[in-house]
Amino acid sequence: MLNFSRIKKTLLSSRRAAILTHRNCDPDALCSAYVLSRLMKRVNPKLRIIIGTPEGLNKTSIKIKEEFKVRADTNPDLRKADMLFLVDTNSLQQLGPLQESVEKIDKPIVVVDHHYPSESRRPFTYKFCDDASPSTCEIIYGFYRDLAMKPKKREAAALLVGILYETRYLRLATSKTLLTVANLIRSGAKVEVFESFFEAPMDDSERMARIKSAQRSKVIRYEGYIIATSRVGSHQASAARALTSLGADLAIVGGEEKGELKLSLRSTSEFYSKSGIHLGRDIAKPLGDYIKGAGGGHSLAAGVNGYGNLENTLNKSLELVKELIRNSKNR
Numbered sequence: 001m002l003n004f005s006r007i008k009k010t011l012l013s014s015r016r017a018a019i020l021t022h023r024n025c026d027p028d029a030l031c032s033a034y035v036l037s038r039l040m041k042r043v044n045p046k047l048r049i050i051i052g053t054p055e056g057l058n059k060t061s062i063k064i065k066e067e068f069k070v071r072a073d074t075n076p077d078l079r080k081a082d083m084l085f086l087v088d089t090n091s092l093q094q095l096g097p098l099q100e101s102v103e104k105i106d107k108p109i110v111v112v113d114h115h116y117p118s119e120s121r122r123p124f125t126y127k128f129c130d131d132a133s134p135s136t137c138e139i140i141y142g143f144y145r146d147l148a149m150k151p152k153k154r155e156a157a158a159l160l161v162g163i164l165y166e167t168r169y170l171r172l173a174t175s176k177t178l179l180t181v182a183n184l185i186r187s188g189a190k191v192e193v194f195e196s197f198f199e200a201p202m203d204d205s206e207r208m209a210r211i212k213s214a215q216r217s218k219v220i221r222y223e224g225y226i227i228a229t230s231r232v233g234s235h236q237a238s239a240a241r242a243l244t245s246l247g248a249d250l251a252i253v254g255g256e257e258k259g260e261l262k263l264s265l266r267s268t269s270e271f272y273s274k275s276g277i278h279l280g281r282d283i284a285k286p287l288g289d290y291i292k293g294a295g296g297g298h299s300l301a302a303g304v305n306g307y308g309n310l311e312n313t314l315n316k317s318l319e320l321v322k323e324l325i326r327n328s329k330n331r
């Protein structure tokens with residue numbers, strides 16, 4: 001990956017910067033943006049930085065925003081920014097209402113992300129991307145090393161929260177993640193403090209969405225795999241996760257919201273290691289193109305947004321999955 005010191009000059013010559021997260025900002029995105037803003041301030045104390053979180057924050061992020069007193073704006077004014085950062089996303093479509101203005105901006109755009117790369121009409125100036133990293137916060141931690149700096153206690157704590165959330169309390173952590181976590185603890189972060197952050201009880205609407213998605217699911221067995229598709233009006237990601245914990249190897253849950261289609265895909269790590277099917281790269285991406293939107297994500301978790309008929313799209317995704325499974329067997 002690129003060394004962060006490569007953009008030091010640009011940082012020093014800039015007066016204003018904007019850091020944008022994907023819509024419905026999660027803790028990995030928020031903590032990355034927050035710590036990146038503090039790091040950049042340390043490089044150039046005169047730099048004025050705004051954090052933009054299009055369409056707001058998810059539940060846990062709201063708590064984090066309060067805890068760390070992060071200043072973030074859902075609709076930031078980007079006109080005066082000399083440079084722009086995208087964190088935890090590499091897809092302009094994930095910027096929601098800010099997409100159009102970012103596409104038009106004629107300033108350097110820096111991407112810091114760990115999702116599978118998506119094609120973009122607007123080329124990025126610098127990319128700090130590693131889709132093998134379990135979280136974006138770990139990439140941000142690497143920037144301190146690049147600059148021969150150490151995170152302060154508060155910065156270490158925020159990075160730790162982002163990592164704990166994104167790796168589901170280290171269940172998805174790699175060996176490298178654990179070393180990073182150890183270093184963050186050495187810098188003063190405490191794991192114990194944040195336990196309550198993630199214990200938020202599920203609200204009724206999420207529980208109902210999970211139950212309904214199970215009720216409405218269509219389940220097929222194909223070449224030894226159990227594949228479930230379903231539809232719910234909201235909480236598609238949680239519903240897909242619920243279906244895999246009920247026993248599906250792969251779950252695809254879709255919904256229609258304000259004329260837009262939204263699909264969430266989840267698989268078990270066993271499915272990935274046996275079939276080699278990477279949900280972000282092999283399913284979400286082509287499916288996003290198919291419904292004239294965008295798709296992307298990780299090996300075990302991915303999402304698609306676009307337009308069209310939900311039933312047809314779910315059928316199309318199932319066809320795609322079957323074809324991929326057949327091809328994986330022929331390999």
Ligand SMILES: [Mn+2]
Pocket residue numbers: 028029088114135136166
């Ligand atoms: Mn992330």
